[in-house]
Amino acid sequence: MTISLPIFLLLLVFTAMGSIGSFYFKRMSNSDIGFNKSFVTNFIVGCFFYGSGAILNIIALKFTDYTILFPLTSITYIWTFILSAMFLKEKITTKKIIGLVCIMGGAFLLVS
Amino acid sequence: MTRMKESYHHNKYGILLMVVAALLTAFGQLQWKISDADINLWLIGGFVCYFLGAVFMILAYRFGSLSVLHPFLSTGYIFAVVFGSVFLDEILEGKNLLGVVCIIAGAILIGGGDD
Numbered sequence: 001m002t003i004s005l006p007i008f009l010l011l012l013v014f015t016a017m018g019s020i021g022s023f024y025f026k027r028m029s030n031s032d033i034g035f036n037k038s039f040v041t042n043f044i045v046g047c048f049f050y051g052s053g054a055i056l057n058i059i060a061l062k063f064t065d066y067t068i069l070f071p072l073t074s075i076t077y078i079w080t081f082i083l084s085a086m087f088l089k090e091k092i093t094t095k096k097i098i099g100l101v102c103i104m105g106g107a108f109l110l111v112s
Numbered sequence: 113m114t115r116m117k118e119s120y121h122h123n124k125y126g127i128l129l130m131v132v133a134a135l136l137t138a139f140g141q142l143q144w145k146i147s148d149a150d151i152n153l154w155l156i157g158g159f160v161c162y163f164l165g166a167v168f169m170i171l172a173y174r175f176g177s178l179s180v181l182h183p184f185l186s187t188g189y190i191f192a193v194v195f196g197s198v199f200l201d202e203i204l205e206g207k208n209l210l211g212v213v214c215i216i217a218g219a220i221l222i223g224g225g226d227d
Contacts, residue, residue, distance in 0.1 A: 022169070022182050029174040043170075050166065077183045084179035091227045095116075096179060099221030103186045106214030109207045110189055 003072070007064050011072055014056035019079035021050030023087070071107035074100075116224030119180070126176030127184055127223055129168050134188030137165035142195045176226075183222045186215055 003011070024046030031038040061069060077100050084090040120127075140161030147154035172181050190212050196202035 019182075023178065025166075025170045026173040026178040026182075028170055046170075047166075074186060077186070080182045081179050084177065088178055090177050090179045092179060093225045093227045095221045095225035096183075099218040099223075099225055100183060102214045102218030102221065103183060104218075106211040106216075106218060107186070107189055109211030109214060110193055112207055112211075 003064060003068050007060055007069075010056060010060050011069065011075065014053045014060065015073060015076040016079050017049045017053035017056065018076045019083060021046045021048070021053060022076075022080060023083045024049065026088070067111045070111050071104060074104045074107050077103070115227065119224045119226035122226060123176035123180045123223060126172045126174070126181045129172035129175065130181045130184035131187050133165045133168035133172060134185050135165075135191050136161045136168060137185070138188040138191035138195060140165060141192065142199060145200070180222055180226055184219055187219060190215055 024042045028039055028042040028046065031042065033039065057069075057073065081092045081096065081100070085092050140158045143154045143158035143161060147158060149155070169185070193202075193204065193208060193212060197204050
């Protein structure tokens with residue numbers, strides 16, 4: 001159960017990208033559904049980050065054991081908490097943090 | 113407790129849509145696994161489900177906070193485990209089931225965690 005430093009750095013990058021993708025999908029909810037500029041722009045940027053994150057994830061899987069990489073993918077939600085607090089003025093409550101720790105622990109138990 | 117109720121009330125449709133998105137995403141990944149990365153109907157079906165998962169995720173974000181809804185995608189881990197044991201004959205141990213319980217507990221806390 002070890003992970004090399006380059007793969008860990010790659011993990012930090014692709015989880016951040018997945019999170020940024022979701023952040024742009026969230027931004028779409030402020031615009032009307034349809035072919036308007038902000039809806040389409042956010043969709044394209046969101047897809048770019050969401051898709052690139054998924055591809056980097058698959059590449060990382062080639063070099064690392066699934067049992068360690070899979071649970072660590074939930075680091076994505078830590079990035080999401082940071083983005084939500086910084087740009088959407090959402091409060092990151094103790095309940096949310098404890099909940100995320102449960103999810104990450106659960107993910108490890110799931111594949112062990 | 114009332115605060116948790118309010119959080120659920122505010123995010124309920126978003127949570128529901130996000131769980132559907134997680135189900136579709138996990139089902140897409142299952143089909144990819146069955147396809148064995150060959151070009152066949154399973155592979156195409158996998159892409160269709162994966163894309164629909166993204167559509168439901170985008171819809172979900174209209175009904176709640178990002179920091180509550182995004183972690184609900186982790187319910188897809190549970191669906192993946194269920195699919196694995198039903199369709200791929202993967203063996204589930206006690207600790208794996210404990211993992212499922214932890215993820216559900218985490219999701220419940222986050223769902224009620226908006227302030």
